Amino acid sequence: MSGQRAAAEPYTTRFETEVTAIDGRTVWLETSYFYGESGGQPADRGTIDGVAVADVQHVDGEQGHVLAEEPSFETGQRVLCSIDWSFRMYCMRAHTASHVLYGAGRRLLDDLGYGGFDISDEKVRVDLETSTAIDDETLIELNELVNRAVWESRPVSWEDVPVAEARERDEIAFNEATEEGAFQKGRVRIVTIGSENDNGNGGRPNGTTSGDAGDPWDVAACGGTHVRNTREVGPVTVLGRSNPGEGLTRVELAVGPRAIDRRTTEKRTAYDAKGTLGVAIGDVPDELDRLTDERDALAADLAERERSLVAERLANADPVDRDGETWLTARVGDLPTDTVSDVVREQVGSIAEGGDDEGEVVVAVGGTDDGPPFAVVGATGSRSAAAVLDDLTDEFGGGGGGSETIAQGGGFDATPDELLDAFE
Secondary structure (H helix, E strand, C coil): CCCCCCHCCCCCCEEEEEEEEEEEEEEECCCCCCEEECCCCCCEEEEEEEEEEEEEEEEEEEEEEEEECCCCHHHHHHHEEEECCCHHHHHHHHHHHHHHHHHHHHCCCCCCEEEEEEECCCCCEEECCCCCCCCCCHHHHHHHHHHHHCCCCCCEEEEEEEHHHHCCCEEECCCCCCCHHHECCCEEEEEEEEECCCCCCCCCCCCCCCCCCCCCCCCCCCCCCCCEEEEHHEEEEEEEEECCCCCEEEEEEEEHHHHHHHHHHHHHHHHHHHHHCCHHHHHHHHHHHHHHHHHHHHHHHHHHHHHHHHHHHHHHCCCCCECCEEEEEEEEEEEHHHHHHHHHHHHHHHHHHHHCCEEEEEEEEECCCCCCEEEEEECCCCHHHHHHHHHHHHHHHEEEECCCCCEECCCCCCCHHHHHHHHC
16 A cells, blocks of 8 residues: 555554664654654654654655654564544544545636645645635635535545556546655555445446546545545534635635634624624625615715815815915814815815916815824915925924825824914
8 A cells, every 4th residue: 555554544543563773762663553744744643652752754665753752662672552543533534624625626616726735733724726716605615515525424435556547537636746645656545535325436336437426526646544434524614715825725624623613603703793783694694785885875975074074164264375375274173184185186186277377375284182183285386285294394393295286294293273373
């Protein structure tokens, strides 16, 4: 069988064997069912003769077991080995879940390719190559398909085939770069998640390979440990997505207790929304859409009212003649700076279009007496709005900038009225 003995017999977790070599804390065994870290799956945990195993590395077909401390046993001695069944089973479930996810991707995503995966204590990530944009709705569909495949109790099997034969089978997810551990001496280990009604022919009932209900859910080159049936995977929850690199979409999922925790959070959030909105849970999306539209309409109405208020206060300001220029200064109140700036820009634009050769300066001061005010300056003719603002910052501090026609600044050490008085 290609790959590691643990992958061939994943349910073996206690065995006795002979120690063949020791180098410090690293131990080699005549026979080992420990899984060595490979292809994104972490190493098994456990003990050898009661000493904790800190790491297992699979190098050149040999398992090197790194212990937490130097062993008291010696080369040639027989030792009892125990693999942490809880963690082994978690990895088996998680690894199989990643294949189930890929199988769901086969049914939803275009131009699908496999970019690798990783198992951590918290979650499983699967990197997918696809031309399909994976949005929230796609994540929901992936989550549904994954859990249906688990519920359908599909058989999981593994076999050893020649690499040349595997390359000719289009249904096999095949990536030598990420699944190096699946290859050995011209052969490759293939893991198949079978059809819902599989009769034991490796996911291909009666020899069928495509085009009917007997199609396997997923077939992939893989050197990891797996459960025998998808029902053993247990609860799975798709968590989210990210973009780890060009052409890749990373989908993350949780298995077991963490999947349950996530489902609980999501359900609590849904019930909280239902209670707050006062509608049935199925009506929450429509009610949120209605409230969003209502909020947007109110925001648009408020913005228009704020613009009208700025325009009104500028219109009611008394113009002052300074050196042949008309200066219009007004306090506009505690309004958004961008709103004030838009109104001032429109006003000086209208003045310029009117052909006022003498020029006009518009100064709008906003903010409250409790905090630093802001100023927006608009200018036509030869006067520079940025220069006017510079005069303010020279006298009152603060900062800002702009162009010849529009400038804005804030952080002044003055009240709004003191800024206005500076222009009298």
